[in-house]
Amino acid sequence: MPCCEIIAVGTELLLGQLTDTNTPYIAGALASRGMDVYATHALGDNRARLSEAIRAALGRSDGVITCGGLGPTIDDVTKEAICDALGLECELNDAVMQSIERIFAGSGRQMRDNNRKQADLPQGSVLLSNAHGTAPGFVAFARDGKFVAALPGVPHEMRPMLDEQLLAWLRSRFSLTSFITTRVLHTIGIAESEIDHRIGDLFASQANPKIAVLAHDFRCDVKLMAKARDAHEAAALIGPLEQDIVARLEGYVFGTDDETLESVLVGRFAEVRRTIALAESCTGGRIAARLTSVPGASAAFLGGVVAYDNAVKAETLGVPAQLLADFGAVSCEVVTAMAQGVRKRLGSDVALATTGVAGPQGGTAEKPVGLVWLALASDAGVQTQRLQLKGSRELIQSRASVTALGLLWKTFYAM
Amino acid sequence: MPCCEIIAVGTELLLGQLTDTNTPYIAGALASRGMDVYATHALGDNRARLSEAIRAALGRSDGVITCGGLGPTIDDVTKEAICDALGLECELNDAVMQSIERIFAGSGRQMRDNNRKQADLPQGSVLLSNAHGTAPGFVAFARDGKFVAALPGVPHEMRPMLDEQLLAWLRSRFSLTSFITTRVLHTIGIAESEIDHRIGDLFASQANPKIAVLAHDFRCDVKLMAKARDAHEAAALIGPLEQDIVARLEGYVFGTDDETLESVLVGRFAEVRRTIALAESCTGGRIAARLTSVPGASAAFLGGVVAYDNAVKAETLGVPAQLLADFGAVSCEVVTAMAQGVRKRLGSDVALATTGVAGPQGGTAEKPVGLVWLALASDAGVQTQRLQLKGSRELIQSRASVTALGLLWKTFYAM
Numbered sequence: 076m077p078c079c080e081i082i083a084v085g086t087e088l089l090l091g092q093l094t095d096t097n098t099p100y101i102a103g104a105l106a107s108r109g110m111d112v113y114a115t116h117a118l119g120d121n122r123a124r125l126s127e128a129i130r131a132a133l134g135r136s137d138g139v140i141t142c143g144g145l146g147p148t149i150d151d152v153t154k155e156a157i158c159d160a161l162g163l164e165c166e167l168n169d170a171v172m173q174s175i176e177r178i179f180a181g182s183g184r185q186m187r188d189n190n191r192k193q194a195d196l197p198q199g200s201v202l203l204s205n206a207h208g209t210a211p212g213f214v215a216f217a218r219d220g221k222f223v224a225a226l227p228g229v230p231h232e233m234r235p236m237l238d239e240q241l242l243a244w245l246r247s248r249f250s251l252t253s254f255i256t257t258r259v260l261h262t263i264g265i266a267e268s269e270i271d272h273r274i275g276d277l278f279a280s281q282a283n284p285k286i287a288v289l290a291h292d293f294r295c296d297v298k299l300m301a302k303a304r305d306a307h308e309a310a311a312l313i314g315p316l317e318q319d320i321v322a323r324l325e326g327y328v329f330g331t332d333d334e335t336l337e338s339v340l341v342g343r344f345a346e347v348r349r350t351i352a353l354a355e356s357c358t359g360g361r362i363a364a365r366l367t368s369v370p371g372a373s374a375a376f377l378g379g380v381v382a383y384d385n386a387v388k389a390e391t392l393g394v395p396a397q398l399l400a401d402f403g404a405v406s407c408e409v410v411t412a413m414a415q416g417v418r419k420r421l422g423s424d425v426a427l428a429t430t431g432v433a434g435p436q437g438g439t440a441e442k443p444v445g446l447v448w449l450a451l452a453s454d455a456g457v458q459t460q461r462l463q464l465k466g467s468r469e470l471i472q473s474r475a476s477v478t479a480l481g482l483l484w485k486t487f488y489a490m
Numbered sequence: 491m492p493c494c495e496i497i498a499v500g501t502e503l504l505l506g507q508l509t510d511t512n513t514p515y516i517a518g519a520l521a522s523r524g525m526d527v528y529a530t531h532a533l534g535d536n537r538a539r540l541s542e543a544i545r546a547a548l549g550r551s552d553g554v555i556t557c558g559g560l561g562p563t564i565d566d567v568t569k570e571a572i573c574d575a576l577g578l579e580c581e582l583n584d585a586v587m588q589s590i591e592r593i594f595a596g597s598g599r600q601m602r603d604n605n606r607k608q609a610d611l612p613q614g615s616v617l618l619s620n621a622h623g624t625a626p627g628f629v630a631f632a633r634d635g636k637f638v639a640a641l642p643g644v645p646h647e648m649r650p651m652l653d654e655q656l657l658a659w660l661r662s663r664f665s666l667t668s669f670i671t672t673r674v675l676h677t678i679g680i681a682e683s684e685i686d687h688r689i690g691d692l693f694a695s696q697a698n699p700k701i702a703v704l705a706h707d708f709r710c711d712v713k714l715m716a717k718a719r720d721a722h723e724a725a726a727l728i729g730p731l732e733q734d735i736v737a738r739l740e741g742y743v744f745g746t747d748d749e750t751l752e753s754v755l756v757g758r759f760a761e762v763r764r765t766i767a768l769a770e771s772c773t774g775g776r777i778a779a780r781l782t783s784v785p786g787a788s789a790a791f792l793g794g795v796v797a798y799d800n801a802v803k804a805e806t807l808g809v810p811a812q813l814l815a816d817f818g819a820v821s822c823e824v825v826t827a828m829a830q831g832v833r834k835r836l837g838s839d840v841a842l843a844t845t846g847v848a849g850p851q852g853g854t855a856e857k858p859v860g861l862v863w864l865a866l867a868s869d870a871g872v873q874t875q876r877l878q879l880k881g882s883r884e885l886i887q888s889r890a891s892v893t894a895l896g897l898l899w900k901t902f903y904a905m
Contacts, residue, residue, distance in 0.1 A: 086702065089527040090715070091518025092672075096509055098532075103506025112504040114543065117513070117530040128529065131546065148686050148703060149693060181878070187683050207881060229705070231885065353796070359782025360775030363796040367774025370850055370883055378802035380795055381768070381778040387793035387836055391806070421802055435785055468785055 077249040078111035080132040084144035084153050085228060086119035097142045097233055101226075104237060107255040110245060120144055125156035133160070133221050137249070140241070143228025145210040147189040157215055157223050158197050165195035168202060171211045178209055203240045208232040214244060222248070253302060256309035258284075258317060260297040263336065263481040265327040267295050273323045277316070284312055286320075292470070293477045294336075297324070329484050336480045337365040339488075344375035344425075347490055351483070352423035353379030354392055354413040356404065357431035357447055361476040377421045382413060392416035405430050405442050407450075407459050414452035425487070426452045427479055433468045447475045451482055458486070492664040493526035495547040499559035499568050500643060501534035512557045512648055516641075519652060524668040524717065525660060535559055540571035548575070548636050552664070555656070558643025560625040562604040572630055572638050573612050580610035583617060586626045593624055618655045623647040629659060637663070668717050671724035673699075673732060675712040677742040678751060678896040682710050688738045692731070699727055701735075707885070708892045709751075712739070744899050751895045752780040754903075759790035759840075762905055766898070767838035768794030769807055769828040771819065772846035772862055776891040792836045797828060807831035820845050820857050822865075822874050829867035840902070841867045842894055848883045862890045866897055873901070 081101050087093045098115050105112055113136045118125050125144075132139045144153030158165055172194035179186040196202065196213050203212030205227060214224045224241055226233045245251065262270065267290045274297070278286050284301035297320055303309035321328050330339045344351055353362050359381060366376045380391050385404055388394040393416040394409055402408040410430045418426035431447030438444035445464040450457055460482060464471045496516050502508045513530050520527055528551045533540050540559075547554045559568030573580055587609035594601040611617065611628045618627030620642060629639045639656055641648045660666065677685065682705040689712070693701050699716035712735055718724035736743050745754045759766055768777050774796055781791045795806050800819055803809040808831040809824055817823040825845045833841035846862030853859035860879040865872055875897055879886045 087704065087713075088514070089517055089530065090521040090670075091514040091516070092713075094509065094511055094514050099503070099506040099509045101506070102504055106505045113539070114534075115504065115532040119529075124528065146705065147683055149690065150702065184681055184684075187687060189683055189686065207885075229707075231707075231881070355775075355778075359787070360770075360778030360794065360796065363770075363775030363798075364779050364887075367796070367798060367848075368884060368887070372774070373798055376798055378796045378798040378806070379775065380806070381775065381782075381793045383778075383782065383788055383791055383793040384836075391793075391795070391835060420806060421799075433782075469783060472779075472782070 076109065076111045077137045077251075078113045079105065079138040079140060080113050080136045081115040082125070082128060082132065082139060082141045083115070083117040083228075084120065084125060084141055085117070086121075086150075088117040089119050097226075097228065097230060100230070100234065101140060101142065101237060104242060105245075107257070108242060108246060109251045109253050109255075110249065120150045120152055122152040122156045122159065125153065126159035129157060129160035129223060133217060133223070136221075138222040138224065140224045140226065142226045142233060145193070145212070145225060145227045147187075147193055147209070149189070153225055154195070154197065157225060161197065161215055161217050161223060163197040163199070163215060166198050168194055168196045168211070170202065170204075171196065174204070174211075175209050201244065203236050205232055205236060207235065212236050212241070214241070253304050256301045256303060256306065256313065258299040258301075258313045259332050260299075260317065260320060260324070260328050261330045261334065261336075262295045262297065262324060262327040263293075263329050263477075264485060265295065265324065270295055270297065270324065274320055277320070281316065284316060286316075293474050293481075326485075329488065335365075335369075336477070336484060338369045340480060340484055341366060341369040341372050341375045343488065343490070345371065349375070349424040349490070350377050350422075351375055352377050352417045352421040352426045354417035354426065354428040355379060355381050356383060356388070356413070356429055357433045358429045358472055358476045358479065359383065359433075361472055362427065362429070362479055365476060365480065377423050380417055380420075388413060392420065403442065405432055405446060405448060407448055407461070410448035410450040411452075411457050411459060414450035414457055418452045424453060425483070427483055428452070429475055429479055431462070431464075431471070431475055433471045433475075435468055445471050447471070447478075449475070449479050449482055451486060458482075491524065491526045492552045492666075493528045494520065494553040494555060495528050495551045496530040497540070497543055497547065497554060497556045498530070498532040498643075499535065499540060499556055500532070501536075501565075503532040504534050512641075512643065512645060515645070515649065516555060516557065516652060519657060520660075522669050523657060523661065524666045524670065525664065535565045535567055537567040537571045537574065540568065541574035544572060544575035544638060548632060548638070551636075553637040553639065555639045555641060557641045557648060560608070560627070560640060560642045562602075562608055562624065564604070568640055569610070569612070572640060576612065576630055576632050576638065578612040578614070578630060581613050583609055583611045583626075585617065586611065586619075589619065589626075590624050616659065618651050618659075620647055620651060622650065627651050627656070629656070668719050671716050671718060671721065671728065673714040673716075673728045674747050675714075675732065675735060675739070675743050676745045676749065676751075677710050677712065677739055678708070678744050678892070679900060680710065680739065680742040685710055685712065685739065689735055692735070696731065699731055701731075708889050708896075712743075741900070744896075744903065750784075751892065751899060753784045755895060755899055756781060756784040756787050756790045758903065758905070760786070764790070764839040764902075764905070765792050765837075766790055767792050767832045767836040767841045769832035769841065769843040770794060770796050771798060771803070771828070771844055772848045773844045773887055773891045773894065774798065774848075776887055777842065777844070777894055780891060780895065792838050795832055795835075803828060807835065818857065820847055820861060820863060822863055822876070825863040825865040826867075826872050826874060829865035829872055833867045839868060840898070842898055843867070844890055844894055846877070846879075846886070846890055848886045848890075850883055860886050862886070862893075864890070864894050864897055866901055868901075873897075
């Protein structure tokens with residue numbers, strides 16, 4: 076099995092100022108393709124030390140993947156360190172220069188010498204183009220054929236470059252043939268221990284696919300990992316087991332793999348041509364942000380009102396002032412009126428409303444921090460739900476949003 | 491300055507199944523105490539490879555801190571690898587044995603041979619006792635006096651052992667008297683290369699504090715790191731440099747350290763008792779979510795309308811149907827009417843509006859994906875801004891949100 080090492084570059088990593096999420100991402104991608112990782116390292120922006128680390132890694136492994144230190148500033152030295160380690164010079168890459176010039180022409184910003192420096196690549200290297208930034212990646216080569224691949228450190232630039240370019244290059248270079256196929260079943264509204272109870276016997280009896288249960292905040296995933304030579308073999312391994320698990324977890328599995336609660340909801344509502352509106356107080360726009368993260372959300376989502384101030388609840392949503400005075404903004408009565416009000420104003424089929432005490436201040440004995448009311452209004456009437464959530468302000472806001480979307484899914488997934 | 495290396499141990503780290511939070515924790519603690527970290531590494535549970543990595547690190551640095559692989563199971567080999575690297579044998583430590591026996595007596599579980607193995611420590615090592623588990627840590631020594639400290643991998647066992655025992659040992663062993671104080675200046679609206687151009691000369695001329703520029707998405711941080719014996723000396727080192735940099739970046743530094751664009755805005759508006767309302771189309775609630783992430787946001791933020799559907803723009807925000815028909819929803823005219831409409835409806839001092847093509851579908855030659863219009867309405871009238879953003883739907887939505895908050899800050903920070 077071919078093996079490589081990963082070197083993350085950046086002095087901030089050695090100061091503990093940043094948790095490195097690039098290395099596990101790259102390691103996971105390599106593992107799933109059948110490429111062994113001998114070790115991973117982090118080094119500072121120090122040309123001599125970095126070059127020495129690359130040389131040492133090439134003594135043990137078939138190649139090195141660096142991540143970070145490709146930017147235009149003087150402390151970015153990864154490219155120079157790779158050249159030092161491999162005994163190569165840099166040369167101007169015309170394609171990269173043109174692409175950087177295009178980016179600057181498009182943005183109206185002035186191009187400087189340090190931007191031009193980014194168009195230099197080690198002699199004889201393979202370009203990994205950067206669709207999301209100015210720093211190109213590349214694969215450079217030692218005289219004995221070992222490789223050093225350089226990826227940028229910004230995750231949204233690094234990930235597509237790895238997924239779309241470097242993995243294909245590695246697959247072809249090392250003739251990688253077996254890989255791990257993963258199938259993830261997303262559940263909502265069921266505890267990890269209950270999942271364990273319902274499917275625990277399968278854990279022991281299954282070697283391939285392996286099964287794992289991963290608890291997220293207020294959601295659990297069941298992960299099936301099959302080792303196979305091709306997609307057909309992987310599907311044959313995963314299919315029957317997936318069917319069995321979905322049947323045992325009926326009414327809780329809302330989607331698979333890249334699907335999210337919001338993508339499933341938008342898809343389902345668009346399919347049956349029904350529309351959603353929102354009235355958010357304590358969730359402050361988070362539910363709207365989730366729904367509008369889905370491409371084509373406009374087919375199902377009309378819009379919403381972030382009714383933070385009580386005057387907005389009264390005037391824009393038509394919540395009677397008397398209700399606000401009698402029961403307070405965080406109450407079953409007000410959340411009901413918010414859902415009905417936004418449904419009427421926006422003319423949606425369904426409306427979801429939230430109100431609560433997100434904290435850290437503002438709690439009382441009667442209405443403590445973490446108290447949240449949800450309401451769901453439709454032709455069938457209004458249903459409400461009272462939550463008592465734990466955690467920081469951020470967690471309470473996020474947990475209220477997930478639970479509200481879960482209520483919407485639970486109520487309408489079978490429509 | 492004494493320096494060491496950190497080695498995290500665990501095959502799951504090389505498979506990308508776990509994000510290593512121990513290494514940044516240890517690195518941050520060492521950095522702030524004035525101990526340099528040369529490099530960090532992760533290796534699998536492999537005795538020969540681990541021992542080789544320890545030997546190599548001792549060739550470069552004054553010591554090594556390992557983390558993980560001290561448990562009782564057969565795949566825990568860190569102690570053996572350390573003994574191999576240092577040429578030491580293990581010997582029974584009576585204090586550890588008694589403590590393990592106490593833990594088992596207390597729990598009623600049966601003690602096994604592999605638990606007894608945990609009471610063996612390398613000859614001549616200093617014990618780091620484990621108040622939260624059975625695996626003790628230790629500091630072992632090479633013949634030349636260099637050290638290898640072993641910490642457990644479970645974070646709630648590792649952290650107190652580091653904080654309460656190992657740091658004190660290091661401080662005394664290396665006579666550490668200085669620590670590092672960090673000051674972060676947050677900027678918006680200025681490119682990394684432009685910051686480099688304006689303050690680049692300070693990078694070279696400054697050794698203490700060190701300066702680093704960190705680019706985030708559409709924002710940059712300038713970080714000052716001062717090495718000093720106490721807080722007073724740190725402040726004296728950072729103060730003048732910070733003033734100089736803030737002056738050179740006038741109009742771009744919006745906050746420091748833990749402050750965010752939204753916390754600064756909420757604070758400033760609350761202070762002068764002015765209010766904000768939002769009309770969000772393409773940003774879909776993201777700006778509201780940011781503002782409401784700040785505790786006490788209600789002092790400045792009234793609420794907003796997520797006007798996703800055109801009917802919501804027309805009916806709830808009062809955008810004239812004729813404008814929507816003539817210019818389309820993504821236009822200077824409509825974004826202006828949205829800002830004016832929400833300002834009037836919610837009665838706010840200031841209103842911010844967004845409309846755009848977030849993609850990936852829905853772009854045209856005239857209005858491509860990434861085209862976003864911003865408007866800011868106040869007593870002074872309406873100012874608009876046209877953006878052409880790049881990236882995925884998620885990035886366009888997030889970049890539009892940051893830029894909109896930046897516009898709000900730019901316009902009102904001096905009020």
